[in-house]
Amino acid sequence: xxxxxxxxxxxxxxxxxxxxxxxxxxxxxxxxxxxxxxxxxxxxxxxxxxxxxxxxxxxxxxxxxxxxxxxxxxxxxxxxxxxxxxxxxxxxxxxxxxxxxxxxxxxxxxxxx
Amino acid sequence: xxxxxxxxxxxxxxxxxxxxxxxxxxxxxxxxxxxxxxxxxxxxxxxxxxxxxxxxxxxxxxxxxxxxxxxxxxxxxxxxxxxxxxxxxxxxxxxxxxxxxxxxxxxxxxxx
Numbered sequence: 001x002x003x004x005x006x007x008x009x010x011x012x013x014x015x016x017x018x019x020x021x022x023x024x025x026x027x028x029x030x031x032x033x034x035x036x037x038x039x040x041x042x043x044x045x046x047x048x049x050x051x052x053x054x055x056x057x058x059x060x061x062x063x064x065x066x067x068x069x070x071x072x073x074x075x076x077x078x079x080x081x082x083x084x085x086x087x088x089x090x091x092x093x094x095x096x097x098x099x100x101x102x103x104x105x106x107x108x109x110x111x112x113x
Numbered sequence: 114x115x116x117x118x119x120x121x122x123x124x125x126x127x128x129x130x131x132x133x134x135x136x137x138x139x140x141x142x143x144x145x146x147x148x149x150x151x152x153x154x155x156x157x158x159x160x161x162x163x164x165x166x167x168x169x170x171x172x173x174x175x176x177x178x179x180x181x182x183x184x185x186x187x188x189x190x191x192x193x194x195x196x197x198x199x200x201x202x203x204x205x206x207x208x209x210x211x212x213x214x215x216x217x218x219x220x221x222x223x224x225x
Contacts, residue, residue, distance in 0.1 A: 031211075033212055040217075040218075041217060041218070042117075042201050042203075042215030042216055042217050043156070043213075045206075045212045045214065048212050056212070091155060091156070097211075099161075100144060100211050101146065101158055102146070102213055103158065105155060106154070106155045107155050
């Protein structure tokens with residue numbers, strides 16, 4: 001399978017705990033994006049990387065959120081001191097700069113109790 | 114700020130009928146994308162529209178783009194139950210590295 005891979009697929013945590021999600025993009029794609037989707041809404045942009053550089057962050061990305069993409073390959077999204085409002089599906093997507101079409105992973109669903 | 118608006122947000126239609134979903138956006142863009150999402154699943158790319166007047170068709174779905182009107186349509190012909198899903202349009206936002214800005218989605222239910 002050469003698509004975008006995300007794990008874990010589901011995470012249930014208690015408020016105040018830290019969680020980390022991982023995304024492995026399509027190997028030849030140099031852009032990687034993180035989105036958040038809540039029930040009944042479209043995906044909302046959080047941040048993106050071109051190779052290893054994080055080039056843009058949405059104001060939705062509070063200080064408790066941090067994303068990395070070491071060596072321009074896989075990426076991690078960490079949420080510190082989780083809150084109930086963080087409960088959502090976290091989607092990762094990758095693309096080639098030229099085409100712009102985003103290919104999405106299956107997502108990581110976070111439930112904060 | 115780029116805004117993307119879809120209508121209707123909910124659509125229930127009978128099998129065999131035709132219908133159109135509309136997507137309006139608020140800023141100049143030459144690229145528009147349509148995605149499909151099944152419940153609990155991720156997004157599947159349907160169409161990539163790259164220029165004014167672009168039209169693409171796949172099966173019972175046809176998408177078009179009018180960049181001057183900032184409008185895209187997704188037309189459904191002779192709907193079947195398998196088309197039941199949520200459909201999103203998305204527009205590139207240059208300032209966010211061409212990240213896609215999504216509408217709220219149109220939840221389509223096709224009934225017998």
